[in-house]
Amino acid sequence: MTEDRGPADSPAELLAGARVFSVPMVHRFRGVTVREGVLLPGPAGWGEFAPFRDYSDEQCVPWLRAAIESATVGWPEPRRDRVPVNIIVPVIDPARAADLVAASGCRTAKVKVADPGMELAADLDRVAAVRRALGPTGAIRIDANGAWTVAEAIPAIARLDEAAEGLEYVEQPCRTLAELAELRLRVRPKIAADESIRGAADPAAVRLADAADVAIVKVAPLGGVRAALRIAQGAGVPAVVSSAVDSAVGLTAGIALAAALPELPYACGLGTGVLLADDVCGRPPRPVDGALEVVTRAPDPDRIDEVAAGAEATAYWRDRLRRVALITQALTQGRT
Numbered sequence: 648m649t650e651d652r653g654p655a656d657s658p659a660e661l662l663a664g665a666r667v668f669s670v671p672m673v674h675r676f677r678g679v680t681v682r683e684g685v686l687l688p689g690p691a692g693w694g695e696f697a698p699f700r701d702y703s704d705e706q707c708v709p710w711l712r713a714a715i716e717s718a719t720v721g722w723p724e725p726r727r728d729r730v731p732v733n734i735i736v737p738v739i740d741p742a743r744a745a746d747l748v749a750a751s752g753c754r755t756a757k758v759k760v761a762d763p764g765m766e767l768a769a770d771l772d773r774v775a776a777v778r779r780a781l782g783p784t785g786a787i788r789i790d791a792n793g794a795w796t797v798a799e800a801i802p803a804i805a806r807l808d809e810a811a812e813g814l815e816y817v818e819q820p821c822r823t824l825a826e827l828a829e830l831r832l833r834v835r836p837k838i839a840a841d842e843s844i845r846g847a848a849d850p851a852a853v854r855l856a857d858a859a860d861v862a863i864v865k866v867a868p869l870g871g872v873r874a875a876l877r878i879a880q881g882a883g884v885p886a887v888v889s890s891a892v893d894s895a896v897g898l899t900a901g902i903a904l905a906a907a908l909p910e911l912p913y914a915c916g917l918g919t920g921v922l923l924a925d926d927v928c929g930r931p932p933r934p935v936d937g938a939l940e941v942v943t944r945a946p947d948p949d950r951i952d953e954v955a956a957g958a959e960a961t962a963y964w965r966d967r968l969r970r971v972a973l974i975t976q977a978l979t980q981g982r983t
């Protein structure tokens with residue numbers, strides 16, 4: 648059954664069709680100024696394998712599983728044709744933050760806060776600028792990426808909630824689920840868990856119950872659309888699908904997850920395309936009137952050539968892909 652064969656079958660087959668891409672970013676994000684990774688072709692389409700460079704090979708296994716799912720089996724049935732998204736506001740000055748929000752057409756903004764070395768005052772100014780740009784009806788959420796202790800989070804969240812004129816939720820204010828549970832009883836805004844899910848030894852076993860009101864789910868770190876659907880279900884609270892600053896191929900997988908979720912009460916974090924100066928297809932997913940259309944997109948051969956990585960990155964990614972494929976293969980064989 649050659650039709651069923653895909654890049655999953657062996658590291659050699661995976662490497663055969665792999666295309667390494669490198670795209671500059673408009674705004675530095677998560678310390679990254681260039682987004683790079685691998686596109687993998689398969690019988691169902693393309694998959695993206697683009698874990699951050701600081702991840703260990705073992706941490707990259709779910710990212711590869713997600714890419715293989717995308718290339719070989721495609722997506723579950725969509726339940727909607729539009730996915731509302733937030734504009735992402737990196738750690739930039741207030742005037743640029745306001746411009747980004749105003750230009751986006753999004754009615755929800757997610758502001759990164761508590762970056763290492765950043766003063767709370769700068770976060771307050773940025774959040775206030777975002778509120779002015781959004782007007783009184785838009786929603787503002789913040790993401791602290793686990794930076795605060797409970798004692799630090801309580802006053803910081805109170806002031807940011809005030810600057811925002813009401814926060815929709817606070818994403819991963821502290822590192823652990825126990826801290827989130829404690830904090831949740833002591834602040835006004837809702838709490839969302841992100842790293843507490845994807846960083847768990849077994850994300851499928853995470854039950855948020857008293858710790859958080861919202862589950863952030865990401866296709867690549869959770870091992871694919873189907874795995875993320877199961878994790879969202881198990882978490883027991885509404886899910887928000889977010890990207891890992893993916894190219895059009897990874898965003899398409901995130902859109903498929905958001906489209907397949909039974910309920911989608913919040914805007915998703917899939918508006919990150921605006922952070923990339925270029926992309927792998929001609930009409931990449933970009934928000935129009937605050938939402939993304941649920942359509943299948945394939946990378947364009949011309950675009951793949953245009954964004955092809957240089958020699959160093961190409962060698963790095965081919966080597967990393969080969970190593971992660973070997974680990975993934977061994978784990979998959981061990982499972983069955």
Ligand SMILES: O=C(O)CCC(=O)c1ccccc1C(=O)O
Pocket residue numbers: 677733734735757790792841889890891892915916917918919
């Ligand atoms: O959710 C969004 O709007 C953007 C995605 C995002 O913030 C993100 C992107 C890459 C790595 C980590 C994160 C994060 O949510 O912490």
Ligand SMILES: [Mg+2]
Pocket residue numbers: 790792818819841842863
């Ligand atoms: Mg987050």
